[in-house]
Amino acid sequence: MEEGVVNEILQGPLKDIFDSKQLITNVSGSGNNWAVGYKVFGSQYQDQIVEKLRQTAEHCDCLQCFFIIHSMGGGTGSGLGTFILNVLEDEFPEVYRFVTSVFPSGEDDVITSPYNSVLAMKELNEHADCVLPIENESLFDIVSKINQMVTSGKPGTTVKPESLVTLNEGGIKKKLQEKPFDTMNNIVGNLLLNLTSSARFEGSLNMDLNEITMNLVPFPQLHYLVSSLTPLCTLADVNIPPRRLDQMFSDAFSKDHQLIQADPKHSLYLACALLVRGNVQISDLRRNIERLKSSLHFVSWNQEGWKTSLCSVPPVGHSHSLLALANNTCIKPTFIELKKRFTRLYKKKAHLHHYLQVDGMEESCFTEAVSSLSSLIESYNELDVTKGLPVHDPLRLNIVI
Amino acid sequence: MSIVTVQLGQCGNQIGYEVFDTICRDLHNTQGFCCKRENEVYQASCKEHFFNEEKSGVPIARALLIDMEPKVISQTLLKAAHSGRWKYGQHSHFCQKQGSGNNWAYGYSVHGPKHEESIMNLIQKEVEKYDSLRGFSTIMSMAGGTGSGLGAFLTQNLRDAYPNSFIINQIIWPYGTGEVIVQNYNSVLTLSHLYRSSDALLVHENDVVHKICAKLMNIKQISFRDVNQVIAHQLGSVFQPTYSPEDSCQYRRNPLGDLMASLVPHPEFKMLGLRNIPQMSENSLAYTTFAWTGLLKHLRQMLISNAKMEEGIDWQIRPPLSGLPALEKVLPNKEFHFNTSIANLVILRGKDVHSADLGGFKDPALYTSWLQPSDAFSEWRTHRAFNKYEKLAALVSNSQFLLKPLDTIIGKAWNMFASKAYVHQYTKFGIEEEDFLDSFTVLEQVVASYCNL
Numbered sequence: 001m002e003e004g005v006v007n008e009i010l011q012g013p014l015k016d017i018f019d020s021k022q023l024i025t026n027v028s029g030s031g032n033n034w035a036v037g038y039k040v041f042g043s044q045y046q047d048q049i050v051e052k053l054r055q056t057a058e059h060c061d062c063l064q065c066f067f068i069i070h071s072m073g074g075g076t077g078s079g080l081g082t083f084i085l086n087v088l089e090d091e092f093p094e095v096y097r098f099v100t101s102v103f104p105s106g107e108d109d110v111i112t113s114p115y116n117s118v119l120a121m122k123e124l125n126e127h128a129d130c131v132l133p134i135e136n137e138s139l140f141d142i143v144s145k146i147n148q149m150v151t152s153g154k155p156g157t158t159v160k161p162e163s164l165v166t167l168n169e170g171g172i173k174k175k176l177q178e179k180p181f182d183t184m185n186n187i188v189g190n191l192l193l194n195l196t197s198s199a200r201f202e203g204s205l206n207m208d209l210n211e212i213t214m215n216l217v218p219f220p221q222l223h224y225l226v227s228s229l230t231p232l233c234t235l236a237d238v239n240i241p242p243r244r245l246d247q248m249f250s251d252a253f254s255k256d257h258q259l260i261q262a263d264p265k266h267s268l269y270l271a272c273a274l275l276v277r278g279n280v281q282i283s284d285l286r287r288n289i290e291r292l293k294s295s296l297h298f299v300s301w302n303q304e305g306w307k308t309s310l311c312s313v314p315p316v317g318h319s320h321s322l323l324a325l326a327n328n329t330c331i332k333p334t335f336i337e338l339k340k341r342f343t344r345l346y347k348k349k350a351h352l353h354h355y356l357q358v359d360g361m362e363e364s365c366f367t368e369a370v371s372s373l374s375s376l377i378e379s380y381n382e383l384d385v386t387k388g389l390p391v392h393d394p395l396r397l398n399i400v401i
Numbered sequence: 402m403s404i405v406t407v408q409l410g411q412c413g414n415q416i417g418y419e420v421f422d423t424i425c426r427d428l429h430n431t432q433g434f435c436c437k438r439e440n441e442v443y444q445a446s447c448k449e450h451f452f453n454e455e456k457s458g459v460p461i462a463r464a465l466l467i468d469m470e471p472k473v474i475s476q477t478l479l480k481a482a483h484s485g486r487w488k489y490g491q492h493s494h495f496c497q498k499q500g501s502g503n504n505w506a507y508g509y510s511v512h513g514p515k516h517e518e519s520i521m522n523l524i525q526k527e528v529e530k531y532d533s534l535r536g537f538s539t540i541m542s543m544a545g546g547t548g549s550g551l552g553a554f555l556t557q558n559l560r561d562a563y564p565n566s567f568i569i570n571q572i573i574w575p576y577g578t579g580e581v582i583v584q585n586y587n588s589v590l591t592l593s594h595l596y597r598s599s600d601a602l603l604v605h606e607n608d609v610v611h612k613i614c615a616k617l618m619n620i621k622q623i624s625f626r627d628v629n630q631v632i633a634h635q636l637g638s639v640f641q642p643t644y645s646p647e648d649s650c651q652y653r654r655n656p657l658g659d660l661m662a663s664l665v666p667h668p669e670f671k672m673l674g675l676r677n678i679p680q681m682s683e684n685s686l687a688y689t690t691f692a693w694t695g696l697l698k699h700l701r702q703m704l705i706s707n708a709k710m711e712e713g714i715d716w717q718i719r720p721p722l723s724g725l726p727a728l729e730k731v732l733p734n735k736e737f738h739f740n741t742s743i744a745n746l747v748i749l750r751g752k753d754v755h756s757a758d759l760g761g762f763k764d765p766a767l768y769t770s771w772l773q774p775s776d777a778f779s780e781w782r783t784h785r786a787f788n789k790y791e792k793l794a795a796l797v798s799n800s801q802f803l804l805k806p807l808d809t810i811i812g813k814a815w816n817m818f819a820s821k822a823y824v825h826q827y828t829k830f831g832i833e834e835e836d837f838l839d840s841f842t843v844l845e846q847v848v849a850s851y852c853n854l
Contacts, residue, residue: 062498202472204625205580206411210502214546215582218822271582283611283623289578301820304813306579307503310625393812394819397841399849 001041001076002029022056024048030075034116035358035365037079049084050091057092064199065096065209067192068128072120073104073113082123089127096210098195099128100188103260103334105137106341112351114341115366121338122369125376129213131224132191132325133334135260139184145256146232190315191227191259194323197277198311204282207275207309215307216271216327221379225325226264228257231318245280245320249288252324253296260334267330268387269298273307278320280310299383300391329387332380339373346370402449402654403531404640405524406464406538407555410501410548411473412573413540414466415625418477419633420540421462424451425487427637427788434752434786443785446642446652452487453530460487465527466494467520467555469501469512469547495523501546505587506830508550509594516551521558528563536567536600536657538640543591544575544584553594560598567657570599571636574606574806583823585814590832592807593840596847601665603673604803605632609709616712618682634788635677638795639748643781653781663779664744664799666772669850674802676703677795678711691792693749693757700747700794701761707740707802720766741854742768742800744777751792754782769854804851811844 003025009018024045030037057063066088070077088097101124104113124131198207217223230251231244252274255263276285285308298305315321345351346366355361408417428447433440452460462481466474466489474496481488495516501508528534537559541548552570559568572591575584595602610631614623618631642652645659653659665671678700679691699711706718718739745767749757759780768777787793817823818837828834 064499202476204415206470206472206500208470208500208502210500210504211546211581214502214504214823214826217826220825281622281624282628283615283621286576286578286611293578301817301822302582304578305582307582308580393816396812396815397845399842399845 001026001037001080003027022052024052030079031354032073032110032112032116033075033354033358034079034082034119035355035361037075037077037081038083038119039079039358039360041076041080042083045080046083046087049087053088053091063092063095065098065129066092068097068099069188069192070099071102071104072117073102073108073110074116077102078116078120082120082127085123085127096129096213097127098209098212099124099131100134100192101131102134102136102188103338105135106337112345112354114338114345115351115355117338118342118373119365119369121335121376122372125221125372129223130217132227133224133260133331134188134191134227135334136184137261138259139187141256142187142232142259143183149232187229187259191229191323193315194229194275194277194321195325197313197315198275198309201311201313203309203311203313205308205310207273207307207311211307211309212273212325216273216325218270218302218327219379221376222270222327224327224331226262226328226331227259227326228252228324229259230257230322230324232257245284246288246291248320248322249274249292252322253292260331262328262330262334264326264328264330265296267297267328267332268384269296269302269305270327270329270383271302271305271307272296272327273309273325275309275311275323275325276320277311277322278314278318279312280320282310285310297387300386300389303391329380329384332377332384335373335377335380339370339377342370342373402446402533402535403463404450404535404538404657405527406451406462406540407524408464408466408477409539409541409552409555410468410545412542412545413548413552414468414473414477416571416573416629416632417464417466417540418480419626419629420636421451421464421481421487422484423630423633423637423788424641425460425484427641429486430786430789432786432789434791435784439785442652443642443783450535450640450642450656453490459485461490462487462493463527463531464489464493465523467496467547467551469497469508469551470499471496490527493523493527495520501550503544503546503581503583503587504826504830505546505550505553505583505590506827506832508546508548508552509554509590510550510831512547512551513554517554517558520555521562524559524562534563534566535655536569537563538569538571538657540571540573541591542573542575543588544573544581545587548573549587549591553591556595557598567661568599569601569603569657569660570595572602572604573632574604574608576607576611577809580607583826585810585817586823586827586837588810589814589840589844590837592847593843596671596843599671600661601671601673603675603797604806605635605675606709606806613680613710617680617710619685620682631680634680635675635795638677638750638787638793639675639797641750641787642783642785643748643750644783645781659781660746660797663746664797666744666776669847670743670799672799672803672807672847672851674798674800675795676700676710676798677793678703679790679793680710683789686789693753693792693794696792696794697747697757697759697761700796704742704745704762704796704798704800705740705767707805720764740801742777742798743772743854744768744779744799746779746781746797748781748783748795748797749793750783750795751786751790752784753792754784757782757794801851801854804848807844807851808848811841811848815841 006025070081072078230248251257408414468474474494541552543549610628614620614627620627645653678696702714706715708714762778763774765774
């Protein structure tokens with residue numbers, strides 16, 4: 001809802017990819033206010049948005065899913081973004097809605113980000129098929145780690161430049177310090193690439209996007225997936241022995257590689273998907289699953305809950321890569337933290353008037369939103385309670401001969 | 402005399418390709434260990450079953466490729482064409498743009514009815530080319546959405562449209578630890594539906610074939626291609642032409658029918674397992690010789706002890722002595738001691754095949770009490786060797802082979818169903834909880850029947 005960012009893209013190296021007819025901008029921005037994004041701009045631009053969506057959809061032979069990429073803490077991405085989510089559900093009910101949401105971190109410079117996030121969460125709970133939360137803190141940690149690897153100068157650690165998950169292949173050299181968000185965003189870009197790789201390239205075990213919701217969403221409300229990408233870069237030294245492959249699998253489960261601040265290894269898995277690219281075969285996959293599963297806790301009704309896919313084409317600069325998507329209760333602390341920050345502000349009614357003065361906003365919007373978040377947290381609690389408890393198989397049907 | 406192979410989904414198409422490739426390779430094999438005349442008759446019979454002749458001389462596989470997304474089919478068609486030895490028909494495939502999302506309900510209730518007419522028309526066109534259609538062989542996995550869901554729908558339709566043709570489903574049993582999280586639901590729904598419309602279900606277990614690749618073929622980094630090639634070899638060893646002394650000393654004209662007659666005496670018992678001996682890499686094959694006595698001794702013990710391959714057989718297990726009271730009925734979760742059979746078919750191919758002694762398989766103690774061994778056991782012997790194996794024995798068995806795997810899958814699916822996990826994904830497309838319960842009931846019945854042999 002402001003022009004700066006879109007203009008920058010249109011002047012950048014990728015300007016030819018974007019069709020100017022597909023752009024909608026305004027000048028004033030949403031003022032970091034979810035209500036402005038959702039209610040004001042939502043109603044103002046609804047027709048335009050629907051029109052442009054229809055035009056683009058008409059060009060598709062078979063529309064499978066929408067990707068919504070936004071942040072939760074601001075006004076446009078959060079408010080207008082979740083408004084569009086609603087629109088997509090109404091206009092294209094059969095098409096899957098994947099949402100990549102950047103969650104605000106503790107030291108967010110937007111004071112009202114807890115309000116925006118919780119209001120947006122309610123929409124994600126009710127209208128998204130699948131959400132991939134991302135936290136800037138984690139992205140930043142990954143970037144720092146790569147920095148260390150690149151500059152450590154230890155023998156045998158020269159990194160192949162095009163393999164960095166933080167730099168794009170276009171070869172545009174940016175100093176890692178100069179535009180930190182670009183490097184961080186590149187990681188998310190790679191996430192989406194790996195997610196869709198099996199749909200774009202051939203492989204011995206394909207996985208389409210609709211299979212992700214089918215396998216990773218056991219109950220409609222629990223559709224939040226923790227993601228991790230490995231490897232972060234490839235070493236240029238070919239003398240390093242190829243134990244890399246098994247290491248890649250181990251890394252995917254370490255908390256340093258997750259894209260949110262969470263530790264899936266010590267929480268409860270509802271389901272896990274491994275999307276492998278490159279020269280990896282089914283025996284490698286099985287060997288690693290056998291090796292790792294004893295150290296992971298799976299919910300009692302899904303003890304072998306693994307979804308796997310093999311795509312033959314690796315990403316640029318790598319010989320193989322792995323994207324792990326986990327439906328895991330380790331996401332609960334993120335939501336609890338969000339609720340806490342919201343409550344801190346809401347108790348004092350701080351900044352509330354900015355929202356309430358928007359047409360259509362009432363206090364009930366806030367109470368409903370926080371109650372939706374609470375019920376989500378409660379669902380995760382109920383599952384966590386079962387962790388580590390002895391498993392009793394339910395009685396089977398008795399057949400009379 | 403023709404068999405139409407229907408390849409369904411990614412798994413079905415990938416395996417189907419390997420099957421035709423193996424059959425074609427065997428066809429042109431010069432190491433048949435038999436005379437030229439014999440070889441020519443074998444080749445003619447094989448071509449009649451599996452290929453259409455074309456003016457260009459390149460045989461066209463009697464197969465239909467069906468998938469709900471285009472990538473695998475285009476790859477398969479290309480690979481076949483590149484081989485130069487055979488190819489698929491130009492219009493023998495049907496595909497859509499969007500897959501089934503591993504959702505049985507989507508494959509069965511959405512894709513099925515939507516594409517019923519187009520697919521059945523495609524089949525009709527293919528069938529019209531043949532003088533005599535003997536039956537259909539579908540290749541599908543149980544774990545996914547297309548092979549399983551659309552496969553079940555299609556089998557029903559085939560049964561209705563071609564009531565006098567045999568239908569055998571080649572079912573790929575997924576790995577125990579996950580390829581697909583909802584694979585147990587998909588498997589339960591598939592098996593229960595197929596049981597009603599199919600004549601026989603020939604099962605190939607990924608875990609078993611994987612072990613064969615690792616231990617017997619010595620493959621270090623096993624790919625799906627390796628697994629599929631072993632399955633193709635096993636299928637070839639059963640379905641390649643076999644000699645029939647009754648059929649005026651010719652190659653068997655109706656292998657599917659004869660298979661059914663030998664192995665499926667009762668509609669409650671349709672689950673067939675397959676064992677091959679020997680099984681080894683092509684390199685080792687050149688340096689090894691076998692004797693029929695050794696091979697058949699191992700095969701018999703594999704049958705009795707329910708061993709999955711010729712390594713690690715438990716030789717302690719023995720059939721119950723005849724005359725003694727029947728052993729206590731074994732429950733599937735107890736340790737298995739002895740594998741009771743309903744019917745067995747042993748197919749021998751290769752050198753000195755007539756000297757092989759199959760007496761051990763005629764022991765009444767191996768079989769359930771309601772069939773005489775003369776009815777329960779069949780043997781097909783063929784001189785002409787298969788796939789460069791000087792001697793090869795294949796056992797197709799209707800026995801308690803699959804009792805434990807079936808029971809395990811039902812258990813896991815039931816466990817998941819009890820917590821209602823993922824059920825909303827199925828009800829979204831019209832498969833309700835009652836449908837699940839019906840399927841569980843059908844399969845528990847099958848388990849109980851096999852248990853009580």
